[in-house]
Every structure is written in C-alpha cells, then in structure tokens.
Amino acid sequence: MYKLHGNPKTRTMRTLWLLEELELPYSLHPADPRSPEALAVSPLGKVPVLETEEGAIFDSVAQMTYLADRHQGFTHPAGSFDRARQDGFTNTINETFDAVLWAYGKHSFVLPEEHRVEAVKPSLMWQFSRYSKVMGDLLGDGPYVLGEDPTVPDILLAHCCGWALARKFDVDGRVRDHMNRMRARPAFRRAAAQG
C-alpha cells in the first residue's frame, strides 16, 4: 500500500491521478507545502512525497515514472524508442511549462517578499505563451502526447495546463483541449473528488 503525502491542490494531484489510473491501493495523507506534516517526510517541506515499502520518493515526475514502470501502465517500456520520445516530452514539459509556472509562483507568493521580482513576470508570461503554441503543434492530432495511448507526460501536461489557466496564462487551444480530454477520464474525476 502506497502512502501519498500532499495536498491535491498541488503537484500531488499528478501522482494521485496516476495511482487512480493504475488502480493501485494507496492512502492520502494531507500535507500542505512547508507544513509540519510535509517537513516530517521531506527535508525541504516539499510535496508530494510517495512512501513505498522501500522508502520515500521525492518529486512528482520521479514518482509517476516509478509507478508507471513498476506497474507497467501509462508508459512505454524503458529502453524503447517510444520511451525515449515519452521522456523527451516529460522533460520538455517540465522545462517549458512547470519551470516557467513555478518561477512565476516563486515571484508571486513562494519567495520572501524582499526576494520577489515583479518585473520578471511579463517575460514568464511571454515565454509560456510561446511554448504553449509549440506544444499545441507537437500534439498534432493526438489524442494524447504520443498518439493513441496516454502516458506520464499527458498527466504532467494536463496538470500544468490547469495551473496555467488558474494563473491566467495564455494557453493554446489545442493544449486546453488535451487537458479537457484528460480531465474527462474517470481516474481524474476520482482523484479530483479527494481535493
């Protein structure tokens, strides 16, 4: 039985969603970022943390990759060409979506006020808008990032898209359509019902 620590309103949703997709047994332990509950399981107080029988795993993408590989779902096999393409998308979405949104968040509410730089925000918005159009092109006819079957980067992209819309970023229509397709999945609905 996996133990997932975090708040579904954070990146915790990604791992929660995949646990539901793979129909794995787990328990959810509420922990807000930097709360005493988070600091009890994560040195930086960051969530999500996934506790396994062998120990804790930090980082939502590492957790999703582990679960997908271990339970052989939502992924192409390690060492295959499709897996290399899949990982290419995962890393690119992290770089062009997550990192930009996170930088925006840091300069909005995460960093101490004296270290926030308001002037960086328009640049981050512009970068996101550019990257989101390229991602729209890459999605092509879909319906998922790598074609017919959804994999880890589909959850990552859909999660980042929801985050971006909540922050009023300019999101390409094709990326929004992808998010809506992903959110129509019963596993997403089950995960969202816990938040």
Ligand SMILES: N[C@@H](CCC(=O)N[C@@H](CS)C(=O)NCC(=O)O)C(=O)O
């Ligand atoms: N790359 C990590 C980032 C984890 C992270 O920064 N989580 C946020 C919540 S979404 C957090 O706990 N922030 C607290 C902090 O950075 O102090 C992941 O994907 O899990």
